[in-house]
Amino acid sequence: MSRPRRLIREPGTEGPLTREQSQEIIGRVVKLSKADSVQAQLASNHSANTRFAANQMSTSGSIFDVTLAVQSSFGKKHAVVVTNDLSDESLRQVVTQSEALAKLAPDDPEAMPLLGPQQYAPVSAYFESTASLSASDMARAAMTALEPARAAKDLQVAGFIVTSAGSNAIGNDKGLFAYHRATSANYTLTVRTADGSGSGWAGADHPDWSRIDFEAVSKRALDKARASRGPVAIEPGRYTVILEPQAVGDLVQLAGGYLDARSADEGRSPFAKQGGGNKIGEKIVDGRVTILSDPSDAQLLSQPFDGEGFPLGEQAWVERGVLKKLYYSRFWAQKQGRAATGAPQSIKMQGGSSSLDDMIAATERGVLVTRLWYLREVDPRTILYTGLTRDGTFLVENGKVTRAIRNFRFNESPLFMLNNLEMLGRPERLAGTEAGGDIVMPAIKVRDFNFTSLSEAV
Numbered sequence: 001m002s003r004p005r006r007l008i009r010e011p012g013t014e015g016p017l018t019r020e021q022s023q024e025i026i027g028r029v030v031k032l033s034k035a036d037s038v039q040a041q042l043a044s045n046h047s048a049n050t051r052f053a054a055n056q057m058s059t060s061g062s063i064f065d066v067t068l069a070v071q072s073s074f075g076k077k078h079a080v081v082v083t084n085d086l087s088d089e090s091l092r093q094v095v096t097q098s099e100a101l102a103k104l105a106p107d108d109p110e111a112m113p114l115l116g117p118q119q120y121a122p123v124s125a126y127f128e129s130t131a132s133l134s135a136s137d138m139a140r141a142a143m144t145a146l147e148p149a150r151a152a153k154d155l156q157v158a159g160f161i162v163t164s165a166g167s168n169a170i171g172n173d174k175g176l177f178a179y180h181r182a183t184s185a186n187y188t189l190t191v192r193t194a195d196g197s198g199s200g201w202a203g204a205d206h207p208d209w210s211r212i213d214f215e216a217v218s219k220r221a222l223d224k225a226r227a228s229r230g231p232v233a234i235e236p237g238r239y240t241v242i243l244e245p246q247a248v249g250d251l252v253q254l255a256g257g258y259l260d261a262r263s264a265d266e267g268r269s270p271f272a273k274q275g276g277g278n279k280i281g282e283k284i285v286d287g288r289v290t291i292l293s294d295p296s297d298a299q300l301l302s303q304p305f306d307g308e309g310f311p312l313g314e315q316a317w318v319e320r321g322v323l324k325k326l327y328y329s330r331f332w333a334q335k336q337g338r339a340a341t342g343a344p345q346s347i348k349m350q351g352g353s354s355s356l357d358d359m360i361a362a363t364e365r366g367v368l369v370t371r372l373w374y375l376r377e378v379d380p381r382t383i384l385y386t387g388l389t390r391d392g393t394f395l396v397e398n399g400k401v402t403r404a405i406r407n408f409r410f411n412e413s414p415l416f417m418l419n420n421l422e423m424l425g426r427p428e429r430l431a432g433t434e435a436g437g438d439i440v441m442p443a444i445k446v447r448d449f450n451f452t453s454l455s456e457a458v
Helices: 019-032 088-104 135-152 214-227 245-258 261-265 330-336 356-361 414-419
Strands: 037-053 056-074 077-083 155-172 177-193 199-206 237-243 291-293 315-319 346-349 365-379 384-397 400-404 408-412 421-424 438-441 444-454
Touching: 019 037, 019 056, 019 088, 019 155, 019 177, 037 135, 056 088, 056 135, 077 088, 135 155, 135 177, 135 214, 155 214, 177 214, 199 214, 199 365, 199 384, 214 384, 237 245, 237 356, 245 291, 245 346, 245 365, 245 384, 245 414, 245 438, 261 330, 356 400, 365 408, 365 444, 408 414, 414 421, 414 444
Parallel strands: 237 365, 346 438
Antiparallel strands: 037 056, 037 155, 056 077, 155 177, 177 199, 237 444, 291 315, 291 346, 365 384, 384 400, 384 408, 408 444, 421 444
8 A cells, every 4th residue: 555645844844836846746636537638726825924903913823725626527528626635545536536526517518628738938926035934024014003003192003914925836638737836925004093083004015025115005004094084075076086006906907807808799798899799999998098917027927827727928908098909718719710818817007107296286176095995896888886985085175185085985987987087107016906916007197086975984
C-alpha cells in the first residue's frame, strides 16, 4: 500500500504552491483519470489580517488553504468535484466521484473541448514585501490610524488590513498548463465622529506592501471625518458632481459586466442594436473616455488567463468614446464566427491631468462625493443603478468646499455619467469596490448627476 502524500509545510512557510508543486499535483489527477477528458484547477492562498475597531486592536490571524477542483467529461456530459485534501486517497476519490457524477449529468449543449497548450504573457504580481510580512508590520500600519484617533479623543476608527500570497494553476490531459502567483495588500479605514454626525473613509490596495502610504491613507479618512461633522440638507436634484476615484469605480466598474457579446447579440444588453446586432464601432460616451483590460499593466497586474486557461491580453473595450470590442466566450465566438477573447479579469479607465483641487476650483456650485454604497440594478438596458453616497459628501461653492451635506440616494448610469464628463483626473488603483477585483479609475467631474432623495445615514 502506498503511503498517503500530503502537502507538508513547516510553520512559517505557508506560501503559495510553486509552479512545480502545482504541475505535479495536476499531473497526478490526469494520470488517475479514465474520462474522455479531465481538467483540474488548483488554487493556494496564505492570507493574514489585522482588524481594529473602537480605537482598539481586535483581531489578528492568518489562514492557509488549498482548493482543488476536478472536472471530468464524457462527451458533452461533465461534472466538478472540489476538495482541499491533496493526499493520494483524496485525489483518487475526487477523480472517481467527478467521473461518476459526469456520467449522470445531462448533456451540456454548450460544452466546448478543452484547450491545448497556450502561451501566456508573464505578469510579475508577486512581491516579497507583501509575502514576508509579520503581524508586527501590520500592527504598525494600524497604529497610523489608532494613535491620532486616540489623541483626538472625539474620533473612533475601525479598519481592516488584509494581505495575501496565492497561486492559481489550471491543467488538463490535452497538454494545457497555466500558472500565476500574486500578492495583495489592502487597507480600508472608516472614521466616525463621537457625536455620530460625521464619517470619513479611505483605502488603498497594491500587490506591493511597500507602495502603500498607510499614514497618508489614515490621515485622509481622519480629515474627512472631521470635515463631515454636522451635515446640512440640500434639495435633491441634478448637480455638477466631483467623484473621487473610489466613487467612479463603484459605478463605472459595473459597465464591465455588460460587455458580454452574447447578451448584446441576443438583445439583452445596453450594447444591443435595435433590429439586431451590437453597437461595436458606435460612440457611446465622451471622446476622452478609454476603458481597457490589460493583465500586464503596472497598475493592474492581474491574472493573464481565465477560468478555462484561455490567455488574456490587452483589450480596449471603449476607445476615445467608441465601443471597440465586446468579450466573446469560446462557445459564442464559435457560434458567431468570431475570435474568442475571454472575459476581463480587471478594468482600467484612463484619465487626464486634473487634480481634485483643480476640479473643485473650477466648480461654481456642486457636490464632492467620496464613495458610493449599496448599488442595485434598476434597468439593465441602460445600466441604470440606484445607490447612496457615503462617508464624506460635501458642498462646493465658488471653487471651495464650504460645508458637509447629508447623503443622497441617486439613480444614475455610468453611460449617462460618462456622456456628461467635464474633467478627468489621474487614474488610481482602488481599494474596495462592491464588486471587487483589480480596478483602476480616475476622479471625474460630471454635470447633471441625478440625486433623487436624501438619506439619514452618515
